[in-house]
Amino acid sequence: MINRNINFTNICEQHCSFCAFRRDAGDADAYWLDRDTIITKAADAVARRATEICMQGGLNPEAKLNGSSLDYYRAIVVELKQAFPQLHLHAFSPQEVEFIAREDGLSFAAVVEALAEAGVDSLPGTAAEVLDDEVRRVICPEKLNAATWIEVVETALRLGVPTTSTMLCGHIETPEQQIRHFDRVRSLQQRAIERDYPARISEFILLPFIGEQAPAPLRKRVGRDQPVLADTLRLTAVARLFFGSAIVNHQPSWVKLGLDGAIDALRWGCNDIGGTLMEEHITSMAGAKGGTCQSPADLVAAIGSIDRPARQRTTLYGSLTAQPQS
Ligand code: SF4
Numbered sequence: 001m002i003n004r005n006i007n008f009t010n011i012c013e014q015h016c017s018f019c020a021f022r023r024d025a026g027d028a029d030a031y032w033l034d035r036d037t038i039i040t041k042a043a044d045a046v047a048r049r050a051t052e053i054c055m056q057g058g059l060n061p062e063a064k065l066n067g068s069s070l071d072y073y074r075a076i077v078v079e080l081k082q083a084f085p086q087l088h089l090h091a092f093s094p095q096e097v098e099f100i101a102r103e104d105g106l107s108f109a110a111v112v113e114a115l116a117e118a119g120v121d122s123l124p125g126t127a128a129e130v131l132d133d134e135v136r137r138v139i140c141p142e143k144l145n146a147a148t149w150i151e152v153v154e155t156a157l158r159l160g161v162p163t164t165s166t167m168l169c170g171h172i173e174t175p176e177q178q179i180r181h182f183d184r185v186r187s188l189q190q191r192a193i194e195r196d197y198p199a200r201i202s203e204f205i206l207l208p209f210i211g212e213q214a215p216a217p218l219r220k221r222v223g224r225d226q227p228v229l230a231d232t233l234r235l236t237a238v239a240r241l242f243f244g245s246a247i248v249n250h251q252p253s254w255v256k257l258g259l260d261g262a263i264d265a266l267r268w269g270c271n272d273i274g275g276t277l278m279e280e281h282i283t284s285m286a287g288a289k290g291g292t293c294q295s296p297a298d299l300v301a302a303i304g305s306i307d308r309p310a311r312q313r314t315t316l317y318g319s320l321t322a323q324p325q326s
């Protein structure tokens with residue numbers, strides 16, 4: 001998939017213990033992109049044949065328009081969609097939905113509906129970390145809890161907004177907690193199917209913890225800076241088997257594993273290599289070694305190196321007839 005990541009601010013009110021991205025307002029390297037910059041980045045992505053903008057950011061309480069957090073987020077979406085109606089907007093995690101709802105005193109459904117009406121096409125299923133509150137109390141105590149993540153995603157699916165799903169693995173979680181996470185995500189998808197919600201979870205992405213630049217306490221507790229590839233690959237295979245026909249698309253993170261590691265993951269249950277990204281900040285600031293951009297040609301060549309056919313796709317796994325050129 002040809003896509004561009006836009007992380008519109010690193011100013012965040014929370015302090016997740018794995019996060020090297022967040023800054024306080026006023027820090028020397030805090031940033032907050034204005035709407036013109038966001039549009040310029042999207043225009044560059046369109047010129048490079050992107051079909052998707054993936055947009056997420058820190059939780060910035062100052063990010064308001066007319067005193068409303070929702071109005072601020074909605075204004076970015078409307079402007080992007082007016083300029084580039086053809087782009088799929090994959091934007092705002094369940095944590096961002098919860099943040100907007102909390103700031104403005106709205107229900108999750110009201111926020112999801114308003115964002116979808118403005119032009120959000122799907123939500124990234126990030127902020128799931130591990131769907132186990134014992135783990136969350138250590139790695140992300142201020143984040144929405146497991147039940148709330150599930151509630152926000154279920155609300156989106158019920159309202160016809162597809163999501164992805166993720167897990168942050170390879171830190172303090174036990175195998176039992178990993179399986180509980182898989183079970184909660186699979187049960188959620190099964191409910192969406194049984195209740196005939198108009199949208200589904202489109203894919204599962206395993207995100208191994210990068211410790212290199214992470215805050216010291218968790219880094220020290222985990223005791224390593226980069227993921228153990230063999231562990232990640234084994235868990236990739238377990239996830240593929242566990243999700244079965246409930247979630248059939250599985251994606252590794254080349255940012256975290258490197259492109260070679262991501263290609264290995266194609267032999268362990270993944271069927272997708274992810275997007276070109278064009279820029280990435282959250283994981284690279286944590287010290288990931290995989291880079292922040294891949295050309296379509298490099299992704300196609302890497303897939304071909306293990307004799308797998310490459311096919312360019314849309315965000316929701318539709319086909320695109322044109323093959324990536326460069
Ligand atoms: S992971 Fe997200 S919510 Fe947590 S501190 Fe970092 S930017 Fe904020």
